Amino acid sequence: MLDVTVIEDPEAAAVSLDPVRARLLAELAGAPASAAMLAGRVGLPRQKVNYHLKALERHGLVELAGERRKGNVTERLMRATAASYVISPAALPAVQPDPDRFRDQFSARWLLALGARLVRDVGMLISGAATARKRLATYALDGEVRFASAADRAAFVQELTAGVSALIRKYDAPDEDGGRDHRIVVAVHPTVKDESRSPVEDQPTLGS
Structure with missing residues (x-):
């Protein structure tokens, strides 16, 4: 079982978002189980659970872990193919975020677009590496860092930008035929911990 996998297919994404099927995925991420075993946990008839399991199996979200005899019946034990799943923006190709449409280093929405592209691109790279049976570099x-003030945060961002930019200039080899392009994404955002405190408290307005 993989720790995390990316769902790129729109139909697979729709299947995973169904509340009952999402619950079944969560159950099967813990340990293999049969439709009969799951029926009692989710409060549905075994036939209904089996219907949902077949839909999940068709889209590669669950797989056969083994079989066991129970009386005159052979039960299929299913397991989730991953402990957790991420839906790629590729599942919504017509409306997926494009960070190249605008650039604003202080915009939370641009950061979100960058994050979405990261999920999409790395998901595609993982799929390609798995097909080629190669490791992905x-x-x-x-x-985490706690800034004493907004001014310190601004100074940190400035030094971070200068440092990363210097490294890019040092190691960038655009004319090297044997080289390979790599994307670099660096993000700074408030830590989400205590819901009782706003993540934008005491922060200057930088963009949205």
């Missing part, structure tokens, strides 16, 4: 850095 990626890197991610995640951390």
